[in-house]
Amino acid sequence: MPVYTDLLAPTKSERHGAFTWAPAEDNATSPVAGVLTITGKRSHCRYRVEEHPADEPGRAFVLRKLDVGSDRTEGHYGCFLAAEVGFDVCDCRGFVSTRNCKHLSSLRQLTEAEKL
Numbered sequence: 001m002p003v004y005t006d007l008l009a010p011t012k013s014e015r016h017g018a019f020t021w022a023p024a025e026d027n028a029t030s031p032v033a034g035v036l037t038i039t040g041k042r043s044h045c046r047y048r049v050e051e052h053p054a055d056e057p058g059r060a061f062v063l064r065k066l067d068v069g070s071d072r073t074e075g076h077y078g079c080f081l082a083a084e085v086g087f088d089v090c091d092c093r094g095f096v097s098t099r100n101c102k103h104l105s106s107l108r109q110l111t112e113a114e115k116l
Contacts, residue, residue: 004115008105011098014040019106021115033116036063038102045069047077047103049116057083059111063103079103081111 008017023034031050038045047063054060064076071093080089081104088108094101110116 004110004113006109006113008038008040008102008109011100013094014042014102016041017102019102019109021106021110023115033061035066036106036110038106040102043070049107051116054080056080058087061107077103079107081107 004021004023006019008014008019010016017038017040019039020037021034022037024030024032031052033049033051036047036049038047044067046066048066050062050064052060052062059081061079061081062076063079065074074092078089078091082088088104089095090101090103092101092103095104107116
C-alpha cells in the first residue's frame with residue numbers, strides 16, 4: 001500500500017510538523033494498523049499503531065514508540081478518537097497541558113482522509 005504524508009496544523013510549540021503513514025501489509029489477524037512517523041523541529045518519532053475495541057463510541061488506539069521521541073519517559077500512548085468531535089483524549093503530556101496533541105491530530109487527519 002502507498003505511504004501517505006500530510007502536514008499538521010501549526011501550533012504554538014510546533015509550526016512545521018508533519019506525519020507519514022505506512023499501513024500494515026496484512027492486518028486482518030493483528031491489531032497493528034501500520035507505522036506512523038511524526039516529525040517536527042524538536043523530534044522525529046515512529047509509532048506502531050494498534051487499534052483496539054473502544055468502550056465508548058469512537059476508535060481506540062495504542063501508539064507504541066519505535067524511537068525515543070520527545071518524552072523519553074514514555075514507551076506508548078493511549079489515544080481515543082471520539083465519535084463526537086471535541087471529546088478526543090490522549091495520555092501524552094502535550095494533551096494534558098493543552099487538550100490537543102500531535103498524536104490525536106495525526107490520527108484524526110488519517111481517519112478523515114480514510115487512510116486508517
